Amino acid sequence: MAALGIATGGRNWFSALALGVTLLKCLLIPTYHSTDFEVHRNWLAITHSLPVSQWYYEATSEWTLDYPPFFAWFEYALSHIAKYFDQEMLNVHNLNYSSSRTLLFQRFSVILTDELFVYAVHECCKCIDGKKAGKELTEKPKFILSVLLLWNFGLLIVDHIHFQYNGFLFGLMLLSIARLFQKRYTEGAFLFAVLLHFKHIYLYVAPAYGIYLLRSYCFTANKPDGSVRWNSFSFVRLISLGLIVFLVSALSLGPFLALNQLPQVLSRLFPFKRGLCHAYWAPNFWALYNALDKVLSVIGLELKLLDPNKIPKASMTSGLVQQFQHTVLPSVTPMATLICTLMAILPSVFCLWFKPQGPRGFLRCLILCALSSFLFGWHVHEKAILLAVLPMSLLSVGKAGDASIFLILTTTGHYSLFPLLFTAPELPIKILLMLLFTIYSISSLKTLFRKEKPLFNWMETFYLLGLGPLEVFCEFVFPFTSWKLKYPFSPLLLTSVYCAVGITYAWFKLYVSVLTDPPVRKTKKQ
């Protein structure tokens, strides 16, 4: 009895948090799932029933395999457990098959692979210092960080309702960040290389890794003023990093190279035929650009400056995933977005090179890379905001300024995920969970930094409070108005544009804080 008492005692709060959120995930099993559910079932079927040479050619279903090979092998491994649940789900021709056992298996696979995420969070908690900690458990930075990561609203609804496997992927990323904090550079590089071959969206943050490893690992020492000491370059380290990347890539792409399928694989991984924006515009710069274009075209039509016949019939808000042209402002090509993204990440990468501030600087650069790619990328999904939100949590418990940026980014980012869950039964769930997370994050960070200046100025408070009326309007008022028939996509447009403002503001503020940070002093250890 006593042993059981200690195990359930207050000392093991981390396990309690992890177990609590796992129980919540079990409760979310019967909720709505999107087409991503069928996508993963299809991939289970493809990898189980077909030989490797067919994996990237199979097109019976519209949801073709478009993740790198490691993910395909992951699905292959899962499929061997799936066959004990329901053999029928592994049939490639069983499109949209979703028996209760299939659902149970898929949902449990997400819940169980999340254990890697839990482990990564545990490792990250070791990396932050608790010097500012109060005596209360709930005021310790480690506790707050654990809650912000384990109970992250965005991850919960994207993984456990909408259905995806982001949990263990973010686990890999956070683990590699933790290893870099712990100065285990080769492990960090290895984990990131593996991650890239699981889901190539993490290419967004590859520049940060590359520059950081080059600058702080390959160059083993710095001059007293912080700049690079060129003669301390270590070829051995560079080669070891290169070897790691090469071996991982060889393991992943090797079989397909041998089968001469590399172009096909790459074309599946990078489908550029899709439009600038997804059906629901991710709240990035192009959403603002599109909105501006629309506003200008409406004004232009009103003032008779534009000829109605020259405007293309299909509008950007019609919800299809095709290429469109802007009416007033110049059209955007993939190359333009690439250039914009590169220009946006360049200052942060330069900062990382010229003013290295150790792992924290790397983390800032990573977040800026992720955010810049989100803001300026081609065909960005709104779910990609999680790439910036989760690493930002690590910074938020360190400084008050970072906490303020984190809260703005997270609240708007999470709100922008609302349109993913558009069904009636999920409405109370998403509103309640969002409220819980937002209220907790704001109050806990405010308590942690109560001795410093307030986290928000009046403008930011106003903006964040405005999310409430926006939600009420979009979900409760709008469906009963007459605009529903004429402009059915206005709530999505409004959400997109409103959140884009917040996210751009957070990006800008973070950039300013990175660029104006004082350079590292002599005494600071690298």
Added chain:
Amino acid sequence: MFGDYEAQRHWQEITFNLPVKQWYFNSSDNNLQYWGLDYPPLTAYHSLLCAYVAKFINPDWIALHSSRGYESQAHKLFMRTTVLIADLLIYIPAVVLYCCCLKEISTKKKIAHALCILLYPGLILIDYGHFQYNSVSLGFALWGVLGVSYDWDLLGSLAFCLAINYKQMELYHSLPFFCFLLGKCFKKGLKGKGFVLLIKLACTVVASFILCWLPFFTEREQTQQVLRRLFPVDRGLFEDKVANIWCSFSIFLKIKDILPHHIQIIISFCFTFLSLLPACIKLTLQPSPKGFRFTLVSCALSFFLFSYQVHEKSILLVSLPVCLVLSEIPFMSTWFLLVSTFSMLPLLLKDELLMPSVVTTMAFFIACAISFSIFEKTSEEELQLKSFSISVRKYLPCFTFFPRIIQYLFLISVITMVLLTLTTITLEPPQKLPDLFSVLICFVSCLNFLFFLVYFNIIIMWDSKNGRNQKKIN
């Protein structure tokens, strides 16, 4: 989902479309065989209120006759929201206020207590899974307990009358209220203030009943018909499988078939009142808030075990008072609440609520175990059995192993519950005994409940000797 969900929807249809006089009567528009109204008038008024909201959103939901069996996503969301709103307005504030007013415990423990009460799986599963409005009647009862414990007797009794007028099962709690208030009147002296209080209480009760039943007092026939719907004496000692004495006894001897109805009623009446009489008399003679809470538990439990036509959901009426004493005897309360959820397992499985019940039970257990450190609080003093064991030791000097016995019993109980749950899920019952698992669950739960009945009665009866010491512990 036909069942209580359709019943509630049907009541909205009936109360909105028909005049008050026809609500409880059988007519061509109101077929009492199809989920006829069998709760007191306050439920009907509540359904009417919901019906007005439903009409604003979508009149199809409550159209007379044509909306039978109506099921859609939006309607489900609406119905579930009505339960949530009732919860937020009545039950949750009562729980929060109750925990805030607890004396001599830290703020952290108060919050933990509130959280554990709100996490109680039984109420969540029945109200939101099976679909009922128990939170309204239990919430009103809790307001009643609050009022009466802190000397706002009139408001407390008004709240409790509202509870009874919402669901007649709240009568299980009525005796402790009556005895406690009577005891208070006696204490204040029946010749002076006590008499005044008694008169005031009587007037409050009568006034609230008249207010609720006003439309039905116009004709004698109306009142009689409502009473007939509320108390169906023709239905027999018990229905389906329930974890009380009569159902368990009928495994060995089918008393339902042997004895005529009126004998059954008399027997259940006698057993119920004999089992709760000691606690009630003690409460009348020595009224105290603590005694009141424990008497609520034992009274409701006696009713549950021995009364007539008990449904398995009535265990919630016992669980609410046990939730209130969670901070005083955390170990036993948590054990009881787990058994109470387990006793409803057949019902929950029928509603396909296996995963939610397992998850919420685990969450509740972990929350209680962490908040109250229940496994460290199994000493005699903490189980409030000190005075009892001192008395026992007068006759059996070596009887010092009470905590050990209780710990072993707990383990056995939990293991049995887990095993029964697993067998019910995985195995098929043998053909000759199709109800084997339900009956086993009821029987095991009944044994547990009998143990708790004895335990709570012991606490009540042996409480007075250490009156002052107990207060310090609390």
